[in-house]
Amino acid sequence: MSDVAARVGVSQALVSLVFRNQPGASSLTRQRVFQAAEELGYRPDTAAQLLRRTRSRQLGVLFTMRHPHDVGVVEALYPAAEKHGYHLALSAMVADRDERQAVEQLLGLRSEAIIIIGAESSPQNLVTVAGPTPLIEINPCTRAAGVDVVRTANSKGIRQAVDHLTGLGHRAITHIDGGTMPAADERRRGYRTAMRRHGLAEHIQILPGDYTEESGARAARELLQQGELPTAIIAGNDRCAHGVLNTFLRAGLTVPTDVSIVGYDDSQLAQLSFIDLTSVRQDVTEVARLAVQAAVERLDEGRTVDRDIVLDPTLVVRGSTGPPRAR
Amino acid sequence: MSDVAARVGVSQALVSLVFRNQPGASSLTRQRVFQAAEELGYRPDTAAQLLRRTRSRQLGVLFTMRHPHDVGVVEALYPAAEKHGYHLALSAMVADRDERQAVEQLLGLRSEAIIIIGAESSPQNLVTVAGPTPLIEINPCTRAAGVDVVRTANSKGIRQAVDHLTGLGHRAITHIDGGTMPAADERRRGYRTAMRRHGLAEHIQILPGDYTEESGARAARELLQQGELPTAIIAGNDRCAHGVLNTFLRAGLTVPTDVSIVGYDDSQLAQLSFIDLTSVRQDVTEVARLAVQAAVERLDEGRTVDRDIVLDPTLVVRGSTGPPRAR
DNA sequence: CTGAAAGCGCTAACAA
DNA sequence: TTGTTAGCGCTTTCAG
Numbered sequence A, B: 001m002s003d004v005a006a007r008v009g010v011s012q013a014l015v016s017l018v019f020r021n022q023p024g025a026s027s028l029t030r031q032r033v034f035q036a037a038e039e040l041g042y043r044p045d046t047a048a049q050l051l052r053r054t055r056s057r058q059l060g061v062l063f064t065m066r067h068p069h070d071v072g073v074v075e076a077l078y079p080a081a082e083k084h085g086y087h088l089a090l091s092a093m094v095a096d097r098d099e100r101q102a103v104e105q106l107l108g109l110r111s112e113a114i115i116i117i118g119a120e121s122s123p124q125n126l127v128t129v130a131g132p133t134p135l136i137e138i139n140p141c142t143r144a145a146g147v148d149v150v151r152t153a154n155s156k157g158i159r160q161a162v163d164h165l166t167g168l169g170h171r172a173i174t175h176i177d178g179g180t181m182p183a184a185d186e187r188r189r190g191y192r193t194a195m196r197r198h199g200l201a202e203h204i205q206i207l208p209g210d211y212t213e214e215s216g217a218r219a220a221r222e223l224l225q226q227g228e229l230p231t232a233i234i235a236g237n238d239r240c241a242h243g244v245l246n247t248f249l250r251a252g253l254t255v256p257t258d259v260s261i262v263g264y265d266d267s268q269l270a271q272l273s274f275i276d277l278t279s280v281r282q283d284v285t286e287v288a289r290l291a292v293q294a295a296v297e298r299l300d301e302g303r304t305v306d307r308d309i310v311l312d313p314t315l316v317v318r319g320s321t322g323p324p325r326a327r
Numbered sequence C: 001c002t003g004a005a006a007g008c009g010c011t012a013a014c015a016a
Numbered sequence D: 001t002t003g004t005t006a007g008c009g010c011t012t013t014c015a016g
Helices: A002-008 A012-019 A027-040 A046-052 A068-083 A099-108 A124-130 A154-168 A184-197 A213-226 A238-250 A284-300 B002-008 B012-019 B027-040 B046-052 B068-083 B099-108 B124-130 B154-168 B184-197 B213-226 B238-250 B284-300
Strands: A058-063 A087-092 A113-117 A135-138 A147-152 A173-176 A205-207 A232-235 A260-265 A278-281 A308-311 A314-316 B058-063 B087-092 B113-117 B135-138 B147-152 B173-176 B205-207 B232-235 B260-265 B278-281 B308-311 B314-316
Touching (some): A099 A113, A099 B046, A113 A284, A124 A135, A154 A173, B012 B027, B058 B068, B068 B087, B147 B154, B147 B284, B154 B260, B154 B314
Parallel strands (some): A173 A205, B173 B205, B232 B260
């Protein structure tokens, strides 16, 4: 930077102003600075900026790449953050690298807040690691004090699915749950409640799953072996539904004539023409927007009380659900 | 850090040594430093380290999250980098955020080299942006001078697929390509060559695709409409194969009895029990290892000539391929 | 084994 | 509109 300044014949501070688009430099100077920078191949050094600035204007993002829905959220976070003048620092949660380590990395880079997407473990220990840095969890497993949460009303989503199916005439509706995965608990409870509300308590059947395709396939095989199939299945998420769907197709059943299937997330998977899955939509753009907003409220607007932001999901009806075959 | 030093009653420099695990501090001092840090909640500041250190020991990673294979590579990069004492800085390529911007971010953070996974555009402009920073491309679309490349021998992989299918008795083998996507060109050429080598030039049929599920589904529908199905299909990648497979299943065909299908990547998708796709494997662990090694050679061992590292792929035979039905 | 001092590249507060 | 100064938190070098 001093090279650029020397070349133009001005002070470093002025060059700094120009690069930050701050007022206080004549347009002639601006031009000359940019030209000199171009010629010298100068690029501002983020590390030095980070060190010197009072604010880093960086949001840390903790994510896994294994769930299409989470991927969608990350993608949506970029424009959402930019709108408020923030940058994103990414850190992946992968095997052999626990969440704690990932958080440490983001903190070391001076992230002002950390957005965690679909963490599988409790945020409690992260709170102690993060200290005063605001934490925002998207679709967490469990809540913790001091953490903002953005999530969709899972029970409501499941209720919509059950309403839709009963409206079509279904009574034997089975749920394949997500075990201890994020939001699974709420979806399970929502299923029970909705079934009771429709007077279908005796048809309540919950099979264990973990949001993976294989868990869906396993559950489907189990149902096939039992011989007594339900007329509809609500899977814990789209991936699980995918496993159920394909396993049934392979077994020669037709969907939705033999069985109706509902997923959760309305991820790209559900939208594929040959999957064409009725699914409960969580709007990733909206989720991302609200997560960033929560961070901004903490950082720029002085909010200190926790927020629990709940979005209403919407059921997207596609070709995997229909009336049950008359029996 | 000065707080910690003051608390223990030593100089900052000593505390620094301790945190970097450098020799030159007594074990008593070490203990006391760590304890004081714990009590004060001290965490070394990455920005300051980055600024001061002569080497950042950071590798930038540019990636998309949409292809399961790429995700696998990113995950494998963490341990590979750590083995050489490097950290990873992640930057996603998403819509509205071009590769150039992503590279700028990584460069600003002082990445010593940048590993690019499956970029869809030519690396040529990135070379000018990166300047002297080594670039390593994993499965690129096109090669560029000054860039190391790690890839699998795509033509060899396709040849193995063709060999496998002809060995089963197939003659009408169609390829659904990846258009302008990474490695698609080579796979297409490999297909043509292998078919000719088996004297099946007249059976060469290439349908357009783009590595997405939908492109596979589209191609499959087209084949169904034509009425004249090949006995086997080699898809450009696993996602495409997935679209083909499901579309055929939906249409009432059985795989592999009616049609055999081969994918490419051997991603998690192919490994799912209900997909069970014969696929050409690219070993992500090995790819990641070699990419990091290429960076290390440039950075620590003074290599300046470009390298083109080609891995041998291996065909993983699963349930989606079998002998053709006698006609 | 330990400490003092310089400075990485930049920004913020002030002075001109 | 521009320049001066001080220092962010750490590492490095050199001297004890």
